[in-house]
Amino acid sequence: MTALGKDLVGLEHLSPDQIRLILDTAEPFKEVSERPIKKVPALRGKTIVNLFFEASTRTRISFEFAEKRLSADTVNVAASGSAVQKGETLVDTAKNLEAMRIDMVVIRHPSSGAALFLGDRIRSNVVNAGDGKHEHPTQALLDLLTIRDKHGKIAGLKVCLVGDIQHSRVARSNIWGLLKLGAEVGVCGPDTLMPRGIEELGVCRFRRLEEAIEWADVLNVLRLQLERMEKGFIPSLREYYRVFGVTAERLDKAPRELTIMHPGPMNRGVEIDSRVADGTHSVILAQVTNGVAVRMAVLYLLAGGRPELADAAKGPAGGAAE
Amino acid sequence: MSRPERTTILDARALSRALQRMAVEVLELSHGTDDLVLIGIQRRGVELAERISRLIEKDEGVAVPRGALDITLYRDDLETVGPKPVIGETRIPGDLAGKHVVIVDDVLYTGRTVRAALDELADFGRPKRISLCVLVDRGGRELPIQPDVVGKQVKVDRGERVDVLVQELDGRDEVELVHGGLK
Numbered sequence: 001m002t003a004l005g006k007d008l009v010g011l012e013h014l015s016p017d018q019i020r021l022i023l024d025t026a027e028p029f030k031e032v033s034e035r036p037i038k039k040v041p042a043l044r045g046k047t048i049v050n051l052f053f054e055a056s057t058r059t060r061i062s063f064e065f066a067e068k069r070l071s072a073d074t075v076n077v078a079a080s081g082s083a084v085q086k087g088e089t090l091v092d093t094a095k096n097l098e099a100m101r102i103d104m105v106v107i108r109h110p111s112s113g114a115a116l117f118l119g120d121r122i123r124s125n126v127v128n129a130g131d132g133k134h135e136h137p138t139q140a141l142l143d144l145l146t147i148r149d150k151h152g153k154i155a156g157l158k159v160c161l162v163g164d165i166q167h168s169r170v171a172r173s174n175i176w177g178l179l180k181l182g183a184e185v186g187v188c189g190p191d192t193l194m195p196r197g198i199e200e201l202g203v204c205r206f207r208r209l210e211e212a213i214e215w216a217d218v219l220n221v222l223r224l225q226l227e228r229m230e231k232g233f234i235p236s237l238r239e240y241y242r243v244f245g246v247t248a249e250r251l252d253k254a255p256r257e258l259t260i261m262h263p264g265p266m267n268r269g270v271e272i273d274s275r276v277a278d279g280t281h282s283v284i285l286a287q288v289t290n291g292v293a294v295r296m297a298v299l300y301l302l303a304g305g306r307p308e309l310a311d312a313a314k315g316p317a318g319g320a321a322e
Numbered sequence: 323m324s325r326p327e328r329t330t331i332l333d334a335r336a337l338s339r340a341l342q343r344m345a346v347e348v349l350e351l352s353h354g355t356d357d358l359v360l361i362g363i364q365r366r367g368v369e370l371a372e373r374i375s376r377l378i379e380k381d382e383g384v385a386v387p388r389g390a391l392d393i394t395l396y397r398d399d400l401e402t403v404g405p406k407p408v409i410g411e412t413r414i415p416g417d418l419a420g421k422h423v424v425i426v427d428d429v430l431y432t433g434r435t436v437r438a439a440l441d442e443l444a445d446f447g448r449p450k451r452i453s454l455c456v457l458v459d460r461g462g463r464e465l466p467i468q469p470d471v472v473g474k475q476v477k478v479d480r481g482e483r484v485d486v487l488v489q490e491l492d493g494r495d496e497v498e499l500v501h502g503g504l505k
Contacts, residue, residue, distance in 0.1 A: 028392065028409040037445040040395035070395075300395075304407065 004301050007119035007126040010135030011176040019180055023145050025297035026290070032069055033292055043070035043303055046103040051093070052129070053079040053109045058264055058288065059129050059139070063106050066295035075102075090114065094122050104302065107131070112169075125302045133167055138298060139263050140173030142291040144181065146283050147218055149290070150259050155182030160212045162246060163222035163271050164193040164233075170263045171222060175201055188212040189222075189244060192233040209244050213254045220261040221246050224271045237270050247273040257281055264288070325502070331458070331476055331484070332497035340473035341370070344455060345377035347471045351453055352422045359421045359449075360388040363439055364410035366428035367391075369488045370457055374426060387415035391425075396438035418447035424471075428486035430456040433467035458497060460484050 003021055004014070011019065032040055048067045052060055060076070067074045077097075088096075094105060104125040107115050112132030119126035130136040148154050159178050165171045165187050178185045179202055187198055188206035199205055206212040213219070224240060234240045251258060260272075260282045268274045277284060332340060352358045355378065362371030368390045375386045392410035425439055436454060443452060455471040460478040474497070478484055482501040489495050 025407070025409060028411065031412055032395070035445065036447065039445065041441070042395040042397075301407075 009116045016180045026293040029293040029296040041071045043072040046072045048104040050076045051107045062291040135173045136169040140177040142294040145290045157217045158184045159218040160186035160216040166193045218259040248275040329499045334495040355384040357422045363427040364392040371426035389415045393438035396442045418449045421449045422451045423449040430459045433463045433465035
């Protein structure tokens with residue numbers, strides 16, 4: 001078994017050491033993307049399937065870059081236009097792919113628990129790229145890495161997640177990851193988009209954005225899914241922006257400079273003001289850059305490092321690379 | 323598990339003399355410092371490259387560009403690298419095209435590390451020449467790779483290990499032969 005186990009389903013069940021291992025492993029991978037030839041042969045010969053049952057641009061492309069820069073062979077399967085539409089079950093789809101001798105599956109699925117369900121049923125490594133309202137571990141890992149880059153640490157920082165906490169897998173993964181690494185976590189958003197009992201996770205609840213801004217070192221502004229309005233969670237987008245929009249005027253009143261994050265895609269003028277998104281304290285594009293490095297680290301760690309093989313290969317002469 | 327036995331191959335003074343001689347041989351090999359670039363392999367090779375470049379600087383008054391190479395991602399045995407692989411820094415000083423690159427490592431054994439280093443360097447450009455400089459050649463090659471500059475040649479059996487200790491990382495300069503016991 002690797003240092004992370006067979007699959008990466010979420011951060012809830014990872015130890016602080018395992019999370020730190022991923023972040024530390026991501027560091028050298030940042031440099032790989034700056035090389036003239038942005039590629040290392042670490043996963044040569046591995047086949048990875050990106051199984052996306054939900055629309056995604058950034059995450060899918062980021063995973064694909066990560067896979068290609070590790071020299072893995074990749075195949076993209078989207079739900080539309082595949083056998084899924086003809087009624088095939090998730091397990092059948094995956095087993096058929098496995099019959100073609102694949103090594104890993106990166107899955108995005110609208111149902112919470114899909115990644116865990118799949119991981120228990122196939123031999124290949126499974127990486128969760130977002131399952132329903134459950135978790136989006138690589139997003140939280142890249143957020144953690146970006147915070148660590150900017151502040152030099154995570155422990156002791158105050159990080160507030162703003163917006164739709166109720167439906168957000170990004171929020172859930174961030175809460176687990178931040179708490180495990182010793183940050184203080186706040187949440188702020190309308191009551192209708194706040195899960196009941198959220199305080200029980202050990203986070204502080206802010207009802208007004210102004211209070212969150214006064215408290216926090218970092219604001220992670222979540223995307224407001226526009227269909228929330230149609231379903232009656234918020235009265236209107238303008239109303240939301242007026243009360244919960246992260247604007248330059250609001251940030252001007254902050255006692256210190258806040259780092260601004262957003263997992264994308266942004267709705268400018270809904271949850272975030274353009275002047276904030278493009279401002280000097282925004283690390284939104286650094287998050288995207290770090291996403292590739294973090295995903296390379298996760299794939300690399302899941303693919304390699306089986307100690308029982310290492311011991312067998314070492315033999316009496318020590319490691320293979322003297 | 324028996325206690326490992328340690329025999330000194332090079333003490334601090336012998337190590338220093340070996341490096342001095344290696345620095346001279348590197349200069350002869352490259353006909354001066356004009357296109358010379360020293361690249362140390364993580365981790366001890368980086369320290370040794372640093373030492374050799376300081377010796378060259380003392381003699382020639384020229385700071386030789388030097389870099390570091392971590393070959394972990396180019397190894398041919400990913401599945402056996404252990405559960406917590408540590409990947410060190412890779413730092414290449416500028417464009418390698420037209421340069422004479424000297425790879426510096428502590429111990430040359432199977433040749434697999436050097437094979438990986440050659441592959442990795444090729445992805446950074448096309449040096450006009452690549453040479454290999456090692457502190458200890460212990461024999462036992464599994465690939466057709468030979469060093470150009472050697473500090474010390476030792477015949478070491480399969481069950482034995484050569485440990486290079488450097489001040490910067492280990493608190494003292496010494497090369498030891500370790501036999502018996504496990505790491």
